[in-house]
Amino acid sequence: MKILKYKHDLDFSYAFGATLTFELLKTKPEIINRVFISNNANKTQGIVEIEELCNKNKVEVIYNDKAFNILSPKDNCFVICEFKKTKEKVDDSNHIVLVNPSNAGNLGTIFRTASGFGFNNIIIVGNAVDYYDPKVVRASMGALFHLNIKKYETIEDYIKEFPDHKRYAFMLRNSKSIHTVTKEEKYSLIFGNEATGLPDNYSDFCEAVIIPHTNNIDSLNLPIASSIAMYEFTRDLYK
């Protein structure tokens, strides 16, 4: 039984914890390779249900601590699910576009919020944290499993494929307030890196938008700004 530490070039990743494993077993059992249960796991109802679902879906269950020693999730993790990465794809509906996102926890949080506001298509542009990193999977609380995600080398590559989306770039300079900007029907909300934001030239090919706030802070952090934008752009959909 070979267990590999997570790396970008593997064609599978890991979901840590009973909640995520349960979610995968219920909604996407076909992408599961196997489930590891620690010797330290108590026979709680949750564990029994996971065993039953594995049995029903013919998923192999491995009872030992090797995977936990190699993958070293947090202390209170007694279940690990190894699952296949799925093919990159996005459809033509509205997009969240993240340029050079660098923090795994932030990316997972954005996935969770996107799923919460019905943005099922995520674009990642340029150098970025690996979106299958187990830290992203965990922070997304499973939202990752239900999103279409695709990576592009450059913003130009992305625009070439989806030229008709109205592009809103969230940036601080020369920007229109999110309260007054006209919201088109088919669009992309575009956000930059945590530390550096979007390059100034994005306003050449996007509508530059700002979320107005006091001068007491320099900027909102990335998951916060993107979540407020998603909330605002869908405020008529979720009453």
Place this chain on the structure above:
Amino acid sequence: MKILKYKHDLDFSYAFGATLTFELLKTKPEIINRVFISNNANKTQGIVEIEELCNKNKVEVIYNDKAFNILSPKDNCFVICEFKKTKEKVDDSNHIVLVNPSNAGNLGTIFRTASGFGFNNIIIVGNAVDYYDPKVVRASMGALFHLNIKKYETIEDYIKEFPDHKRYAFMLRNSKSIHTVTKEEKYSLIFGNEATGLPDNYSDFCEAVIIPHTNNIDSLNLPIASSIAMYEFTRDLYK
């Protein structure tokens, strides 16, 4: 020269990094005890400016790595500022009330957003992460220094002192949509713990409010939900 690892019962805490140290020197030099600069710090313009501001404000600068070894901030931290905790206080304006917040990064992020939307008074209720923990200070990006913060043992203690604030409790059960709820002029936005949310009985003495979202996720995470609420309640102030 005695350097103590941060603990709750100390009357001072630490700000890690040049940015936070610079912020404190510019806005609150009177609360600084001393500044540590690592032997590994390059003489960048930022370091020179910090030295000049220390000199101008008669703040002691200590050049050695003892503080860095003891406090072990992240690798890329070459400046540490030791600062005095300030007295707990809040005023009568609108409040953000956090019940049992447990995660330092989340708390700092909420502080930053609160400062961004003009909520300068934060209430913390019950068992909670220490809001002077250096991790909170760091995640707040310095917002902590500009907020009034006060801790209460119970929500009843808080209500006794501010009975006239309209209380909005963000929770999932029996709640009115944030889009339709009537927004009073003087109010408190109340949020529960990351994992458990607010107890059901909060709807007995608060208006229960929900941020509507799809069924694809169980809930928004705490910094996201609180930030959207702050944004929505102040949308007429920041155009």
